[in-house]
Amino acid sequence: MLMKKRTRINVLLAEQPIGETVVVKGWVKSFRNNQFISLNDGSCFDSLQIVVDRDDVEEKILKQITPGAALGVKGKLIESRGKGQSVEIDAEDVIVYGPANPETYPLQPKKHSKEFLREIAHLRFRTNTFGAIFRIRHAISYAIHQFFNEQKFYYLHTPIITASDAEGAGEMFRVTTLDLDNTPKTEDGKIDFKKDFFERETHLTVSGQLEAELGALALGQVYTFGPTFRAENSNTSRHLAEFWMVEPEVAFADLEENMDLAEKMLKYIITYTLVNCSQDLQFLNDQLEKEESQKPKNERSAMSLLDRLQFCVDYDFARITYTEAIDILKKSKPNKKKKFNYIIEEWGADLQSEHERYLVEKHFKKPVILYDYPKNIKAFYMKVNEDGKTVRAMDILFPGIGEIIGGSQREENIDILLDRMKEMNIPEEELYWYLDIRKYGSCPHSGYGLGFERMVQFVTGMGNIRDVIPFPRTPGNAAF
Template structure:
């Protein structure tokens, strides 16, 4: 008999004579009541076992975490909280389950403990909800761009270029660590390596994406990226996913319009499709907030925060105006910020970004026209010679969520910027070709997918919104 998903059984409009459900036992009470979950929904279905006619050996094996199959009648539930339950006529244990050693017992576990058991944590309500939300958000990303006529491009994971210029990249090599071939001056001889040159795991698909935008008009990438940044904060991962659209003939204003529309679409879509999961995550967050000092609590519940982004136009503010606001604000004057703003040119921190969003403007903010010396080489230089056509989108509770720019389309200006930063023209000859042949105004942005999932789920540590987090000293699973 074909089994029916728990979600479909709970959403049934009528009782059913015979159904089969398969899933994992969350709890088993009084030798009679199984709370069954199969991952299709945050909600369990209650299965009422005829314990008098079920062998004791079978009942003993119904433990938390066990996989079971139940066959019976879908009837109206006598208990509160759900419309239907299953009156079980046949109970089958599908696999072994060591009850005493199963880590995910029905009790509250710390997030750190759950990270140590990342292979099993998705069986908890919280992580089941997070991963379903992540899945729907991922679909919404593709749905948005496909509806808009964007072409999905798979940019390289192995690359010889550093798009960010940060130098914090994972090297890719087939050279032996013992007796590594070296040049006469003692440096590693990459000419003997697999690719014949030094290569790394990519930090961004942007540069390659730009080449495709110059032929296909509007493209997007959505794939894994890597940073070898030795950081153990709640905001950093060594492996994460990036969404990066690039659009020919779009200027900075078009870019800001696209980013705002995109973010509002994917959040709205997810709120519509994941109502039960988001309500659960909101309740979890509210419970967690009770243990925090008043000053550290979120000002808005999760669903209100998401609606806040949908219902407010993003305020567009120049970097220069933002610096004036921050320099004159009370937290800065009273030295409450960890990083005091004294002068134009400062690189804004999360505390400054959140102040602008949560305290000053009380809406999402897009900052634009940043100082050239704190932004990447590929951003278009403004006529003032000191700022670039960059933009960052700032959100409540998280700070920067999107970074983008109008790209420098002028060959001579781009070459001069690369020289000033010591970037080898020969390494990026192919990138410069897009400025030699048919160059045009174009723009794009990058959005770290995990940061988006972090915002939508209300979680506070980025390691909890990716299935298997990769961080310094940790590459389990």
Template sequence: MNQYTVATLLEETKFQEVQIKGWVRTFRANRFIALNDGSTINNIQCVVDFENTDENTLKRITTGAAVAITGDLVESQGKGQNVELAVTNIEILGDSDPETYPIQPKKHTFEFLRENAHLRTRTNTFSAVMRLRSALSFAIHKYFNENGFYYMHTPIITGSDAEGAGEMFRVSALDPKNPPLTDDGDVNYKEDFFGKETNLTVSGQLEAETYAMSLGKVYTFGPTFRAENSNTSRHLAEFWMIEPEVAFMDLAGNMDLAEDFMKSVITYVLENCQDDLQFLDDRLFNEEKTKPQAERSDMRLIEKLKFVTENNFKRVSYTEAIDILRNSKPNKKKKF
């Protein structure tokens, strides 16, 4: 007997006996299990014959419990799904105490989920975001591979500040309470692990530039760290950055590459992550409705993404860009 994922079963047209493993989202009326295994935002309904199922087993089917279910895939009798699983056997792989399990079937704030980070991908929002991130990562590598680029790994620990790209996190093996000092009273980094002052990278640009001068077209895609002490939604201490470097490319070619790249990866997720994008589209739309009309976005999420792929990027000079910013409403209201 083959083991399936929820995603494949929901697309399956052959009615047969199958086995599936996942986590219980909900269990209602002692009969209907909504099961999810992370392969899709959608759940599969598993219908339990509660009259012929051990009562102790039924009590252990709680939100968050890990289960292995064997049953017959049949046409669904209810609305919202084409198929469902008529359960013939259920095994509890891991119990979940309903009194302590934090991710119950209700809406949670992001603050609450930050405090339960190990379980937040059990929610629709975080699971959708993670599947999209995975698809985007694949699309990034796919684009560069198909366009003749070589992928390179640049150092995470470095002595370079990448032309002053940002404030850096220091990396040291010295005793922070009693570091060795020079005659001038400064920390003596010559006695540190690398024999010099080192930091977490702010950019792989310099290494990529050297490789481009022999390989032609290269790109980096890896973790980057910035130590700017700014608690805003525009600043991250750690993020992944994409940096292509190409020999013999002028500014127009650089803009062509950026536009083509953005359209390619967005098109990929539009075509391959429709359910997750639709969920996030609906979620953001409902959030927008709580805002004053003047603060609402003119376009929904998917509409914005399609706008990017279906239109040419506007190209302006640096001087024109400054003029646009100076004449913008936020600047006139002194919000810049």
């Protein structure tokens, strides 16, 4: 039996062509009463109810309709006789494309823990929660491209394999084709990278920023959106070894314009998902409410997921300097009562995540942009302020996530930049290409990096970053 021209379930539910004979294909969520199949094809959160008459369908086929099985169904779309759904299909033909052995299929029609599903990440797409998360992840990705396109930015593909070891953004993964059991050596006994594929040491990128700066100082405004790799042994709910980062870079923009762009982008993304992912978000919202209701009252969050998202869109982010933040923290209760693990005593201290969390979740109760940090706790390329002590850096802090964006105005004065590089032991020779844009037609420019998965975490309300990327890469984990 041939079944062509399948209609996606989201289209059927939106258009509801009652009385038409249609073909749908998808995977069984549940089969109730030997009569009602709940079929999901991934096109939307909702499943479609298929009604089979067990006298019309062979026993052999009926036996194969179990959770996870792939089916094709042909039948007439009718108004549902039951409650719970508006339309259903009165099945005429059912094909089983691929059965799913119920003795071994790990997904049951019940709630599973996210930790368990992470162990079977290749199958977790089939669940309600992860279906919703990955549809939303797509929408956020699309919204980012749409935002920058509307703002007249160019999407720049920066390299994934890089030679420079000087970006200072963390430990790097090595890229090599050398035989590790028999590496060629130079005369003084070191590994001879001249014999390697690129005839030099290479690594996976930790940031596309330096390359993006080169693009921005010709194309005006560009953004990158690609995979980024950090070989840090980070074991937290906010870090991945392989993650995606969005890095806009704008010529002639100062730090204020940089902050404006970042805030506008974040609000655009959230608004886009509220409009286009309402059903998936509603489901995640309700799931989180249920989880919250299990917690003791003082640990529950004040706002629901949907309220938090709407709040972010409706109100301006708080903007304060590092210096103002230190004042607030010094006067704060947890600092006076020594509740912080790191007590803030003087200007210049690096802020710990407990401090950032206090500012965002207790003091301002909304996203916070911190700027003008002490220069000695920030990267070499950030523009030094006139006070000589601070740099034009900014971090955007979100509730529950911490730093979601880190950015700065870049130092465009080559003499100051060279001094900074000497101070911080950054080798000049390796970055000659980066310095060249300061030699020829240098200009003020700014940019930032958005942690894409952290954004998806915020929008979906997921506590662990491993649950918002299809195949998480973390220390000790790269199985599939």
